[in-house]
Amino acid sequence: MINDLLNQDCFIIKTVRDSYGDYIQGDPVYSACRTSEKFENVKNKAGEEVVSSLRFWLPKDIDINENNLTDTLIRYHDKDYSIISMQNRIDLMGETLFKVVYV
Numbered sequence: 001m002i003n004d005l006l007n008q009d010c011f012i013i014k015t016v017r018d019s020y021g022d023y024i025q026g027d028p029v030y031s032a033c034r035t036s037e038k039f040e041n042v043k044n045k046a047g048e049e050v051v052s053s054l055r056f057w058l059p060k061d062i063d064i065n066e067n068n069l070t071d072t073l074i075r076y077h078d079k080d081y082s083i084i085s086m087q088n089r090i091d092l093m094g095e096t097l098f099k100v101v102y103v
Contacts, residue, residue: 040052
């Protein structure tokens, strides 16, 4: 049902540190997504309130969680976005339907 709405293209990019402490981007992984421009106050991982400008809906099987938010980027229209916050949208049975990511 939700997959019909995910008709835009984005890429998920994991970043890691090399032996010199520099960030290296991994290979981009394609994902279907849905984005909307909406300025919204959200709390980041540190608990600070920040303003998000884009909201992405992503499939539930994408490897983005609270532990790797700061090490993950979303590439959309050839621009990389850092993730501020993430939420799982849950159905009445407790199953994850999709993920909402704020950048």
